[in-house]
Amino acid sequence: MAKNSVVTARRVHRVRRALKAAANGRLRLSVHRSGLHIYAQVIDDTKGVTVCSASSLEKDLRGTLKTGANVEAAKTIGKVLAERAVAKGVKQVVFDRGGYLYHGRVKALADAAREGGLEF
Template identity: 70%
Template sequence: MVSKDSATRRAGRVRRKLKSVANGRIRLSVYRSSKNIYAQLIDDTKGHTLAAASTLDKDLRGTLKTGADVAAAAAVGKLIAERGKKAGVTKVVFDRGAYIYHGRVKALADAAREGGLEF
């Protein structure tokens, strides 16, 4: 019997609910580490990543003080919205994974909304 930790189970629960309400929309997935934050636009029907952004991108690396604060998350949110619009994506479903919708995750989501993504 394989044991799953609580974060993996929680992320699975979130993704299961998203699939039921997504109606074929693209998924904006967020990964947050202790030093950086990452975002991807994923088409689950084809299994392809349409756009990605993180604090490690050359566009952001020089302008940010650190990759682990709310300002960095907001910058990544704006960048993923810009790249998503360039890829033709406007409506998405927000996948917070196992993270609480607070702090850096919320800042990324708010910046993506301001950038033009609808969710």
């Protein structure tokens, strides 16, 4: 494994360990970003089930987004995910940034999810 991969893996595990300790049974909002797209899902770790998800790859969102790799796309995904989660009865989650810095697209997605009705 390259040094960067080891450092990233350690950061991911550190964030996830702290998150599970503070979760108190709440669902987890997990974020993944790539160079071209952004993905988010609400996960129930006790059952091992994804409750709802949203990504910039979805057919109905692709037409409205210029690209999936910018802050505007992250805001849209955050709002869509929050709407879907609230429709499923989920209000409180813990935010799993997945080792990414809380900055840029990750922060934009989190802020939009809060505006959409999720609490974390």
